[in-house]
Amino acid sequence: MRATGRLAAAAFAAAVCAGTGWYVFNLERRLEHPFRMAEVMADYQRYADKLYFAGQARNWELARWYLWKLTKASRVVADGDVAEYRPVEEYDVAELTRQMLKPALQVVDSAIASQDAQAFQSAYATLVNTCNACHHASQHGFVQIVEPDEPTHKNQKYAP
Numbered sequence: 001m002r003a004t005g006r007l008a009a010a011a012f013a014a015a016v017c018a019g020t021g022w023y024v025f026n027l028e029r030r031l032e033h034p035f036r037m038a039e040v041m042a043d044y045q046r047y048a049d050k051l052y053f054a055g056q057a058r059n060w061e062l063a064r065w066y067l068w069k070l071t072k073a074s075r076v077v078a079d080g081d082v083a084e085y086r087p088v089e090e091y092d093v094a095e096l097t098r099q100m101l102k103p104a105l106q107v108v109d110s111a112i113a114s115q116d117a118q119a120f121q122s123a124y125a126t127l128v129n130t131c132n133a134c135h136h137a138s139q140h141g142f143v144q145i146v147e148p149d150e151p152t153h154k155n156q157k158y159a160p
Helices: 002-032 037-056 060-078 093-114 117-137
Strands: none
Touching: 037 060, 037 093, 037 117, 060 093, 093 117
16 A cells, blocks of 8 residues: 555656746746737737727728728837747748738738728738638638637627
């Protein structure tokens, strides 16, 4: 019985040490890159959803706010301040963001500035296509974004 207890204690100690090593490595990585790509992508999706419904409601002030939130989140990626869930050598997510997302956000910005609902719809479709093209370029083509049909967050009023 004592041997079993000692064996269990040794196994527990080994697991704690292994876990501590992983935790320290992960903490160092988090300090180097304070944002995780999955978290930033979740922010993108939430803000894009809200942007869409603000634009559909022609609430240009709210649409501009969510575009600002998207732009701010994209700067984190474009500046290289994110840690991806798996390092990949074949692409540079910061460069993809600068080349692909930034121009798409500028088109949305122009549509909002002109307060043109048709231009906004077209710009949003371009944004969605850009997201999917970037996912494909970054080996995440299995993540497909579509225009939302109803708000994810139903407790917000989008009309002005």
